[in-house]
Amino acid sequence: MILAYYIYYRIDPAQADTAAARIRELQTALDCRTGVAGRLLKKRDEPDLWMEIYEEVQDPARFEQALAELVEEKGINALLAPGSCRRAECFVMD
Numbered sequence: 001m002i003l004a005y006y007i008y009y010r011i012d013p014a015q016a017d018t019a020a021a022r023i024r025e026l027q028t029a030l031d032c033r034t035g036v037a038g039r040l041l042k043k044r045d046e047p048d049l050w051m052e053i054y055e056e057v058q059d060p061a062r063f064e065q066a067l068a069e070l071v072e073e074k075g076i077n078a079l080l081a082p083g084s085c086r087r088a089e090c091f092v093m094d
Contacts, residue, residue: 002093005054005063010081013048019079023052026070033066034059048081055093 011019020040027038036054043049057063071077071086080086 003057003060004091004093005052005057005067006089006091007052007054007086008089009050009086010048010084011050012079012081015079016048019050019076022074022076022079023050026074026076027052029070030054030063030066033070034063036063060090 023040027040031037034057036057039053041051041053043051054063054067077086
């Protein structure tokens with residue numbers, strides 16, 4: 001089963017530049033560890049609402065473990081807007 005992950009959250013506007021750099025670092029490291037490249041999107045009319053997309057995930061356990069480690073390592077949660085958290089949705093790819 002091949003999966004796609006969609007992770008969305010609100011960034012603290014004061015941390016946007018730092019957050020963008022760290023998310024890109026996270027995605028580069030995640031690609032090196034798992035072979036899954038990610039994309040970062042920002043909502044058109046809500047620039048603080050961000051989404052990471054990871055497709056073609058063939059080893060979900062390995063991917064989720066690496067992602068959790070990198071989120072912690074890069075201090076991503078400290079860059080979120082107050083009261084926000086990272087929410088993940090996972091879909092089966094046909």
